Amino acid sequence: MNDMRAVERDVDTNDLKITARGVDVFYGDTHAIKDVDVDIVDNTVTAFIGPSGCGKSTFLRCLNRMNDTIDVARVEGSIMLDGEDIYDPKVDPVQLRAKVGMVFQKPNPFPKSIYDNVAYGPRIHGLAKDKAALDEIVEKSLRRAALWDEAKDRLDQPGTGLSGGQQQRLCIARAVATNPEVLLMDEPCSALDPIATAQIEELIDELRSRYSVVIVTHSMQQAARVSQKTAFFHLGELVEFGETGHIFTNPSDPRTESYITGRIG
Amino acid sequence: MPLLWILVIVLCLGVAGYVLGRQRAMASAGGDRRILHSLPSYYGANVSIFTIVPALLVLTIWLFVQPVVIERQVTSMITDTAIEDAGSRGLVMTDVRRVAEGLEVAIEQGALTSEEAQNIRTEFTNVRSRLGEVGVALGGEVTPEVLDAAQRYRELNRIGNQMMTIVVLILAALGLGYAYARTHQEFRARNTVEYAILTILVLASTIAILTTVGIVLSMLFETFNFFQLYPAQDFFFGTEWAPTFESDASELGLLPLLWGTMYVSVIALLVAVPIGLFAAIYMAEYASARVRSFAKPLIEILAGIPTIVYGLFALITVGPLLRDYFAEPLGLGTSSSSVMTAGIVMGIMLIPFVSSLSDDIINAVPQSLRDGSFGLGATHSETVKQVILPAALPGIVGAILLAASRAIGETMIVVLGAGAAARLDLNPFEAMTTVTVKIVGQLTGDTDFSSPEALVAFALGLTLFVITLGLNVMALYIVRRYREQYE
Ligand SMILES: Nc1ncnc2c1ncn2[C@@H]1O[C@H](COP(=O)(O)OP(=O)(O)OP(=O)(O)O)[C@@H](O)[C@H]1O
Ligand SMILES: [Mg+2]
Numbered sequence: 001m002n003d004m005r006a007v008e009r010d011v012d013t014n015d016l017k018i019t020a021r022g023v024d025v026f027y028g029d030t031h032a033i034k035d036v037d038v039d040i041v042d043n044t045v046t047a048f049i050g051p052s053g054c055g056k057s058t059f060l061r062c063l064n065r066m067n068d069t070i071d072v073a074r075v076e077g078s079i080m081l082d083g084e085d086i087y088d089p090k091v092d093p094v095q096l097r098a099k100v101g102m103v104f105q106k107p108n109p110f111p112k113s114i115y116d117n118v119a120y121g122p123r124i125h126g127l128a129k130d131k132a133a134l135d136e137i138v139e140k141s142l143r144r145a146a147l148w149d150e151a152k153d154r155l156d157q158p159g160t161g162l163s164g165g166q167q168q169r170l171c172i173a174r175a176v177a178t179n180p181e182v183l184l185m186d187e188p189c190s191a192l193d194p195i196a197t198a199q200i201e202e203l204i205d206e207l208r209s210r211y212s213v214v215i216v217t218h219s220m221q222q223a224a225r226v227s228q229k230t231a232f233f234h235l236g237e238l239v240e241f242g243e244t245g246h247i248f249t250n251p252s253d254p255r256t257e258s259y260i261t262g263r264i265g
Numbered sequence: 266m267p268l269l270w271i272l273v274i275v276l277c278l279g280v281a282g283y284v285l286g287r288q289r290a291m292a293s294a295g296g297d298r299r300i301l302h303s304l305p306s307y308y309g310a311n312v313s314i315f316t317i318v319p320a321l322l323v324l325t326i327w328l329f330v331q332p333v334v335i336e337r338q339v340t341s342m343i344t345d346t347a348i349e350d351a352g353s354r355g356l357v358m359t360d361v362r363r364v365a366e367g368l369e370v371a372i373e374q375g376a377l378t379s380e381e382a383q384n385i386r387t388e389f390t391n392v393r394s395r396l397g398e399v400g401v402a403l404g405g406e407v408t409p410e411v412l413d414a415a416q417r418y419r420e421l422n423r424i425g426n427q428m429m430t431i432v433v434l435i436l437a438a439l440g441l442g443y444a445y446a447r448t449h450q451e452f453r454a455r456n457t458v459e460y461a462i463l464t465i466l467v468l469a470s471t472i473a474i475l476t477t478v479g480i481v482l483s484m485l486f487e488t489f490n491f492f493q494l495y496p497a498q499d500f501f502f503g504t505e506w507a508p509t510f511e512s513d514a515s516e517l518g519l520l521p522l523l524w525g526t527m528y529v530s531v532i533a534l535l536v537a538v539p540i541g542l543f544a545a546i547y548m549a550e551y552a553s554a555r556v557r558s559f560a561k562p563l564i565e566i567l568a569g570i571p572t573i574v575y576g577l578f579a580l581i582t583v584g585p586l587l588r589d590y591f592a593e594p595l596g597l598g599t600s601s602s603s604v605m606t607a608g609i610v611m612g613i614m615l616i617p618f619v620s621s622l623s624d625d626i627i628n629a630v631p632q633s634l635r636d637g638s639f640g641l642g643a644t645h646s647e648t649v650k651q652v653i654l655p656a657a658l659p660g661i662v663g664a665i666l667l668a669a670s671r672a673i674g675e676t677m678i679v680v681l682g683a684g685a686a687a688r689l690d691l692n693p694f695e696a697m698t699t700v701t702v703k704i705v706g707q708l709t710g711d712t713d714f715s716s717p718e719a720l721v722a723f724a725l726g727l728t729l730f731v732i733t734l735g736l737n738v739m740a741l742y743i744v745r746r747y748r749e750q751y752e
Contacts, residue, residue, distance in 0.1 A: 069632075069639060071554065098642025108633035111656045120651070121641040171637070178641050 015042040017182060017212045018063060023077035025058050025067065032058045035077075036238040038231055040182070045204055045213045047223035047244065050233035051259065056216045057105055059233070060184050063214065064100035065093040081182075098125055101180030105187050105216070107167035109159035109174075114151050117159040117170055118142060121178030137177055144206070145173035146199035164191045172200065176207070183207060185215045189222065201226050220260055224248050232256045271324065271430055275437045279317040282441045286312030286448050294450040303455035311454040314461045315444035320437035327429045335421045342414050357411065360404065364392065364415035365422070367401035374399050387412050484730065487723035495717040500724060506687035508707065508718045517721045519728060521687040525697040526729075529608045529679060530672035532693065536612025537672075538665055541619025548620070549627035550649055561624070568617035572677040579610040579682030592694035600684070605693040607682030611675055615668045622667065626660030627653060659744040666740040670733045676701040700725050 018040035025033035033055045040046050040063075048056040058067070065086060067073040079086050086096055098121075109117050118138045121127070128134035138155070142148040147169040151162075159170050168191050175183060185204070189197040204226050207213050217223050223230055224244060231241040232253075240247060240256045251257045290308035294300040301308070336358065343357050351357045368385070371377040376399045377385070385392060392407040448454070492500070495517055503518020548561055584601035591605075592598050630653050638648040654661070676699075684696035685706060707722040714720065 064640065066636060066640060069636060094639075094642055094644050096642075097640055101642075102640035104633065104636060104640065106633055108631070108637040110634060110637065110652050112652075120638070120643075124641065124643050124647055124651075174637075174641065 016040070017042040018079065018081050020059075020062070020079045021077055023059070023062060023075065023079060025055070025062060025076075026074045027058075027070070028072040032236050033062070034236045036233075038238065038241060040212055040214060041229065042212050043208055043210070044229055045208050045215060045227040046229040046231065047227035048214065048216045048231050048233060049218070049220065049223050049259070050239075052218075054233040055236045056233050057186050060102075060186055060214060060216055063182070063184055064097045064102055066097070066102060068093055098178060099180055100182040100184060101175040101178050103168075103171050103175045103183070103185040103188050105190070107164060107171050107191070109162070109167050109170050111158060111160055113156045114142075114159045114162070114170060115155040118173050118177050120174060125178065127177075127179065141173040141177035144176055144203050145169040146196055146203070147173055165193065165196060168192060169196065169200070172203070176203075181211055183211055183213045185213065187216050187218065189217070189219070197222070220248070232259060234259070268328075271433055272321075274434060275317055275320045275324075278437045278441055279313045282312035282316040282444065283309035285441075285445055286310075286454075289445060289448045290450065290452075290454070293448070301450050302453050303458075307454040307458050308448050308452070310458050311452075312441060312444040312448060314458065315440040316437050317440075318461070319440050320433050323436055324429070324433045327432070331422075331425045331429065335418060335425065338421055339414050339418045342417060343410065347408065347410050357414075360407075360411050361414045361418055363401065363403055364396070364407055364411060365418040367396035367399065367403070368415065368419060370401055371396060371399045383416070385412070481727075481730070484723055484727045487720055488727045491717055491720035491724045494720065500721070504689055506703070508721070515718055517717065519700075519725070521689045522698065522700045522703050522725065523728070524689050525604070525679075525683070525687065526673055526699040526701070528604050528693070528697065529611060529683060529699055530669060532605060532608025533611035533615055533672045533675075534665070534669060536609055537615035537619050537668055540612075541616045541664075541668075542623055542661065544616065544620040545623035545627060546649055546654075548624045550645065550653070561621075564617050564620055566617075567614070568621070570614070572614060572675060573681075575610050575614050576677040576681030579606050579678055583610055584682060587694065595694075597692055597694040600694065600696045602682060602684035602696040603694045604683050604697050607679045608693075610682050611672055611678050614675075614678065615671060618668045618671060619664050622664035623657070623661050626657045626664065629660070630656045662743050663740055666736050669736055673729060673733060673736075674701060675699075676705060680705075700729055704729075 016039050018038075020036060020038045020040075023033055023036045023038075024031065036059060038046075038059075048060065050056055061067045062075050062079060063086075065075075067075055075087065081096070081100065084091065101121075110120065112120070115138055118141050119128075119134055122134060122137050128137055139148060139152075142151055147166060150166060151170075159167065162170060168188065172185070172188055175185075189200050192200065201222065204213050204215065215223075215226065227244045229242065230244040230247040232239045232247065232251075232255075234255050240251060240253045247256060248260060251260065287305045287309035290301055290305050291298065298305055339361060340354065340358060343354065343361075347357055348354050351360070368377070368382045372379055372382050376395070385395075387407055387409045392412060393403050393405075396403060495515075500517055500519055502520065503516060504520050505516040505518045506521045507516040509515050544564060548557055548564075552560060580602075584603065584606040587603060587606055587609075588599065588601045592600070592603065634652050634656060635648055638652045639645075643651070679699045679702050683698060685698045685702055686696050687703065688695060688697045690697065704722045704725050707719055707725075712719040
């Protein structure tokens with residue numbers, strides 16, 4: 001953990017992109033998220049860490065209202081995006097999700113060609129004015145997701161025919177192509193080799209200049225490498241939230257320390 | 266020995282074999298089941314299988330073969346004059362069988378002892394009235410020749426049954442002994458049982474396939490007979506359907522019927538596919554659990570209504586309605602039976618087929634695909650159109666083709682809704698008819714199976730079969746091509 005201290009952690013701005021206050025999530029009777037407050041700062045990477053089943057994905061899904069699609073899920077508390085409550089009845093969840101993109105924990109390419117997978121979002125939102133512009137978006141997104149070299153000769157083949165790790169990168173490319181303001185990534189590197197992981201981490205760092213990124217990860221090293229802020233969840237509670245350097249070098253809660261040194265999890 | 270007893274004994278031997286086999290296996294392993302190659306129950310099952318299966322197999326074959334052999338033996342006893350008297354060999358043989366059965370019944374009821382039955386003579390006894398007393402009615406007086414044949418028939422049957430009993434029981438015992446002797450701790454009982462199960466499964470599919478082949482062959486055979494009597498090109502390309510009773514004048518052209526079938530089916534599908542599919546999408550994607558829980562059964566009730574009831578609905582409600590509000594004002598005819606009537610009502614009948622199958626298929630599309638689409642900011646209908654329907658397409662195509670097969674095969678709705686007049690016409694408000702209706706029409710009433718008017722039914726049936734087969738092949742092709750693209 002010594003190298004952590006050496007990593008420079010600069011938070012470019014301090015504009016709050018998302019503020020969550022007193023968020024509770026219930027799945028039927030299960031209380032999955034308990035009174036969580038989190039601030040997502042613009043142009044930063046925020047990492048969510050914590051043992052399996054602690055509610056990281058659940059909280060992430062609250063940020064773009066993906067929990068709406070689960071019948072039994074109920075969200076309470078307030079989540080503001082740019083000062084606007086996203087659970088306000090006025091807000092259109094479809095619009096919201098275009099702004100807050102998501103890469104899911106399990107790769108879920110559509111049963112369409114690789115090209116159509118990436119072009120899906122831009123087409124729906126009319127981001128490309130012609131075929132050439134769309135081609136360009138697709139190529140750029142695939143390049144950023146480090147998939148271009150492998151996929152450029154088989155763009156018309158089904159995305160479901162790719163390997164697990166390639167599918168994961170395809171889903172990242174798909175999310176990036178839509179140009180969201182916030183990108184939520186649920187374990188985006190879980191099936192990737194070290195080289196692809198490094199490329200995705202590079203992408204995340206690059207995205208930070210324009211968006212804010214929230215990443216769920218089980219790798220402490222990854223959290224330390226890519227994020228400026230870290231939130232540690234445990235059994236549905238937010239145990240500790242702060243500067244990544246601080247959390248990894250000088251955690252204030254004993255549970256955080258146990259987790260990052262490998263004693264709970 | 267009665268058949269039931271043989272079965273019971275064989276099954277008992279099987280059970281005994283199970284117990285013995287198990288015991289022997291355990292004994293051979295010195296009571297330690299871990300030494301055994303397979304679990305003890307497999308050794309038991311193995312002995313059981315060897316006891317029961319060959320014995321029952323032989324029993325089944327015997328039951329089929331014995332009557333044929335006996336029939337042939339007895340037939341040879343009957344002289345040509347007797348055959349001429351009765352009209353045909355078959356009729357004489359029927360008499361022989363009835364007399365033989367009658368004698369058995371008489372013995373059973375105590376009206377005759379077995380010796381009396383053995384020695385009964387037409388010269389001294391009125392066999393017909395004696396058998397009449399025990400409730401076996403005969404068509405005419407029993408001739409000595411028939412009586413002799415009947416006695417021979419009984420005798421052969423008795424011997425046959427005895428031999429069958431002996432053979433089957435010996436086989437069961439042998440099987441038991443063989444398998445028991447082979448039972449040993451190293452014997453791979455699990456593999457034999459596995460093999461036996463495989464055989465049963467293969468047998469089941471073979472039966473399914475053979476039945477299909479049998480049906481097709483019988484149709485082919487009769488169709489062939491038809492084409493001996495009626496030229497094939499007149500059947501396939503004839504535009505006139507006018508069977509008469511003077512065979513030479515009959516016009517048996519397929520085209521008007523095929524046209525009617527296609528016309529009605531297309532209208533039915535035009536009604537059923539959009540409504541069924543949209544209902545399915547609503548049920549699977551939008552409806553809340555509460556709405557779903559009562560709306561889905563409600564739609565499925567449609568599938569439970571007998572088609573004759575739909576037919577009545579067509580006849581009484583839809584037909585007059587279409588005539589009064591569409592056909593007559595538009596000057597398209599005054600008939601209340603019409604292709605439109607039958608097509609619409611048939612479409613209503615098909616809605617639940619399309620909707621309930623499509624609903625299941627849409628539900629089977631993984632939630633993660635929906636999440637992926639929503640996560641990119643797609644609306645619900647965009648998700649349905651661009652992700653869910655393409656993913657569900659093979660299944661939906663299958664559902665539609667299934668509905669098409671139903672439409673082509675439907676009869677009652679057409680009879681009551683579209684009438685029975687064969688016609689080649691474009692006007693949808695005109696009465697027409699379909700292939701199935703005419704199959705029924707040609708085979709009801711007095712039919713002479715050597716006339717082309719009756720045999721044409723088989724040619725029509727075969728045509729329908731080929732069409733539905735074609736539809737299924739097409740469905741498979743579409744589905745497979747689609748899979749290749751997206752898997
Ligand atoms: N759809 C659901 N219905 C009911 N309970 C759920 C559902 N999804 C998650 N849960 C429950 O909510 C809790 C948090 O789950 P969540 O998926 O957020 O965990 P996680 O932190 O992402 O875990 P992992 O690291 O394994 O992905 C778990 O106890 C889980 O059982
Ligand atoms: Mg998770």
